[in-house]
Amino acid sequence: MDNVENRLAGCFRLVFPDLPENQIVSASQATVPQWDSIAAITLVNVLEEEFQTTIDFDQLADLDSFPRIKEYLEKPAA
Amino acid sequence: MKLTEALATLQAAPKEGPEFSVALACGFTPVHLLTFLGAHLQRNLPDRRVSVTAGLYGDIAGTLSSLPSGSRRAVAVMIEWPDLDPRLGYRELGAWGPRRVSEILTDSRRMLDRLADALEQISISSAVCLPTLPLPPLFHASGWQASEGELTLLRSVSEFAERIARNSAIRVVNMARLDEASPRAARFDLKSDLASGLPYTLAHTDAVGSHLAHLIAPPSPKKGIITDLDDTLWRGLVGEAGPDGVSWDLSSHHQSHGLYQKLLASLAEEGVLVGIASKNDPAVAAQALRRDDLLLRPQHVFPVEVHWNPKSGSVRRILEAWNIAADSVVFVDDSPMELAEVSAAHPGIECIRFPTADDREGYQMLRRLRDLFGKPRLAEEDSFRLESIRRGAEFRENAKETGDQEGFLSTAEAEITIDFAAGGDPRVLELVNKTNQFNLNGKRLTEADWSKFLDAPDAFVAAISYRDRFGPLGKIAVIEGRHDSERIHVRHWVMSCRAFARRIEYASLQALFDRFGAEQIIFDFAKTPRNQPLQEFFTSLLGRAPEPSLILTRRGFAEDCPTLYHQVKGRSEIETPLYG
Numbered sequence: 001m002d003n004v005e006n007r008l009a010g011c012f013r014l015v016f017p018d019l020p021e022n023q024i025v026s027a028s029q030a031t032v033p034q035w036d037s038i039a040a041i042t043l044v045n046v047l048e049e050e051f052q053t054t055i056d057f058d059q060l061a062d063l064d065s066f067p068r069i070k071e072y073l074e075k076p077a078a
Numbered sequence: 079m080k081l082t083e084a085l086a087t088l089q090a091a092p093k094e095g096p097e098f099s100v101a102l103a104c105g106f107t108p109v110h111l112l113t114f115l116g117a118h119l120q121r122n123l124p125d126r127r128v129s130v131t132a133g134l135y136g137d138i139a140g141t142l143s144s145l146p147s148g149s150r151r152a153v154a155v156m157i158e159w160p161d162l163d164p165r166l167g168y169r170e171l172g173a174w175g176p177r178r179v180s181e182i183l184t185d186s187r188r189m190l191d192r193l194a195d196a197l198e199q200i201s202i203s204s205a206v207c208l209p210t211l212p213l214p215p216l217f218h219a220s221g222w223q224a225s226e227g228e229l230t231l232l233r234s235v236s237e238f239a240e241r242i243a244r245n246s247a248i249r250v251v252n253m254a255r256l257d258e259a260s261p262r263a264a265r266f267d268l269k270s271d272l273a274s275g276l277p278y279t280l281a282h283t284d285a286v287g288s289h290l291a292h293l294i295a296p297p298s299p300k301k302g303i304i305t306d307l308d309d310t311l312w313r314g315l316v317g318e319a320g321p322d323g324v325s326w327d328l329s330s331h332h333q334s335h336g337l338y339q340k341l342l343a344s345l346a347e348e349g350v351l352v353g354i355a356s357k358n359d360p361a362v363a364a365q366a367l368r369r370d371d372l373l374l375r376p377q378h379v380f381p382v383e384v385h386w387n388p389k390s391g392s393v394r395r396i397l398e399a400w401n402i403a404a405d406s407v408v409f410v411d412d413s414p415m416e417l418a419e420v421s422a423a424h425p426g427i428e429c430i431r432f433p434t435a436d437d438r439e440g441y442q443m444l445r446r447l448r449d450l451f452g453k454p455r456l457a458e459e460d461s462f463r464l465e466s467i468r469r470g471a472e473f474r475e476n477a478k479e480t481g482d483q484e485g486f487l488s489t490a491e492a493e494i495t496i497d498f499a500a501g502g503d504p505r506v507l508e509l510v511n512k513t514n515q516f517n518l519n520g521k522r523l524t525e526a527d528w529s530k531f532l533d534a535p536d537a538f539v540a541a542i543s544y545r546d547r548f549g550p551l552g553k554i555a556v557i558e559g560r561h562d563s564e565r566i567h568v569r570h571w572v573m574s575c576r577a578f579a580r581r582i583e584y585a586s587l588q589a590l591f592d593r594f595g596a597e598q599i600i601f602d603f604a605k606t607p608r609n610q611p612l613q614e615f616f617t618s619l620l621g622r623a624p625e626p627s628l629i630l631t632r633r634g635f636a637e638d639c640p641t642l643y644h645q646v647k648g649r650s651e652i653e654t655p656l657y658g
Contacts, residue, residue, distance in 0.1 A: 011082075014082055014085040014086060014089070015085065017089050037274075038107070038109050041109055041274045041276070042081070042085075042109060042110070042113070045081050045110065045280060046081055046082055046085065049080050049081055049082050049280075050082060057269065057270075057273040057274070060273075
């Protein structure tokens with residue numbers, strides 16, 4: 001796991017403590033029942049703290065899986 | 079606390095052990111407030127499994143009214159402006175404007191009355207936070223002017239707070255302290271309010287959660303303070319400057335010492351024990367302590383240890399006289415070396431350096447002392463605690479002098495009052511939570527735990543007060559449990575160390591057997607590092623070391639109980655003599 005992936009996995013462990021370890025990197029809103037609107041907000045705020053960034057609420061709908069969030073975080077700032 | 083830290087705290091919480099269940103009543107989506115409140119409670123109650131659940135969003139009064147009795151340990155109530163009238167928020171588009179203001183004020187007043195009624199009706203301890211956000215720009219005046227309508231609204235909230243704060247089960251967040259922890263301009267997050275329904279920034283959510291948690295599970299207040307004299311109680315070295323050469327007022331530029339004296343005197347009147355430990359010539363120090371302008375009066379202080387020996391020894395003797403442990407005490411001295419010496423000899427004692435040359439630090443120290451000794455409410459006993467310790471010392475001295483304990487006890491004119499209707503008295507729970515040595519099992523309880531125990535139909539609480547010819551000791555023991563016609567099950571039993579050596583513990587058990595006509599008492603005993611006096615009592619009564627769930631029979635007790643000389647009165651609704 002690279003550094004971003006490691007830190008992102010840590011965020012997922014905090015927000016979804018019951019998610020099995022081997023399912024974290026493939027987790028998505030469709031496969032994690034606990035990933036509701038409240039969990040989505042919590043996840044965004046945890047990501048903001050961990051990665052010292054600001055994520056627009058408008059992005060919430062797009063950030064619906066581990067891979068997509070990782071891609072978003074690795075994208076260079078415009 | 080960061081959100082990640084709060085989530086980690088909750089995940090690390092014990093999975094086993096007694097649950098501490100809190101209901102959160104608030105009108106907005108409490109997404110992070112649940113997390114922060116839970117995490118702060120978990121920090122304050124590390125041995126409990128804290129759970130926080132939210133009621134209906136948007137209807138605080140409805141949430142309060144629908145709470146089943148006894149189902150929760152406590153309730154946290156977070157009120158924001160839209161809870162009083164939706165037009166005071168940003169998620170609804172009801173009209174603003176001068177014609178609406180009077181209607182908004184009337185509706186808000188009505189809602190506050192409804193909330194107060196609901197809070198007063200639930201029998202659960204409650205922590206209430208008043209609105210924390212800026213009001214929306216609906217009043218006619220510019221932002222820098224307080225309009226009449228806004229002031230009327232603030233007055234309504236203030237009157238509401240004053241009304242509910244009179245109820246012993248309700249505690250209100252100190253908004254001035256919240257202002258310090260969370261600057262007003264950094265609280266509101268409109269984007270979050272509109273997108274998710276949470277109107278708070280994360281930092282403000284954390285501050286609110288922390289303050290509510292402190293009201294629900296506050297730290298135990300300290301019981302005693304031991305102070306140095308030179309450059310602490312007063313400015314200057316009394317041995318060099320003489321009794322009239324030390325100072326503590328504005329004209330001498332040493333006001334912070336006067337303020338410290340004023341706080342100590344105030345703490346003493348609230349029942350905090352104040353002792354003195356100083357390296358000085360005792361005769362000279364005594365002269366200074368008798369000065370008429372000293373704000374801390376001689377009757378506020380006991381004992382006074384003034385000599386040239388190490389202060390750790392002085393502190394040890396003061397703790398013995400008070401009969402309390404070091405971790406219940408604060409030691410204040412201007413010398414880091416003395417603080418280190420006392421700290422090393424008495425682990426757990428809270429050592430505070432008096433900031434002699436810095437008034438700003440002095441101000442912070444006064445606030446810290448207030449926090450360490452703060453009590454939600456004062457009881458009558460608080461006002462004569464120090465006096466009763468003095469009398470206790472006199473009692474022990476007399477008993478020692480006569481050498482005839484039976485003769486001494488038989489002439490002590492001891493009178494015990496056992497009050498079976500005192501469960502709601504705050505002093506009773508306070509005694510349970512702050513007594514260490516004569517304590518059945520060391521279990522600490524929140525107000526909510528206590529209320530839940532007392533809700534049981536077969537529950538009883540006996541609060542025991544004592545007086546003798548040396549004066550009253552006030553309420554000094556509590557027994558809590560359940561009973562049927564055969565057995566009494568005692569879950570909590572504490573007795574203040576001030577009341578030792580008077581056979582009050584025997585008289586209390588005798589009174590229980592008599593009142594309930596039971597043949598057995600079962601005790602939820604647990605050995606703790608501090609309850610040696612209670613263990614010794616049981617060992618002497620049973621002839622063996624006590625064990626968990628120990629049983630005492632009426633017959634066994636009658637055989638081993640020494641002669642009791644007390645006159646015992648029982649109080650349930652009317653006062654009647656039990657025996658004596």
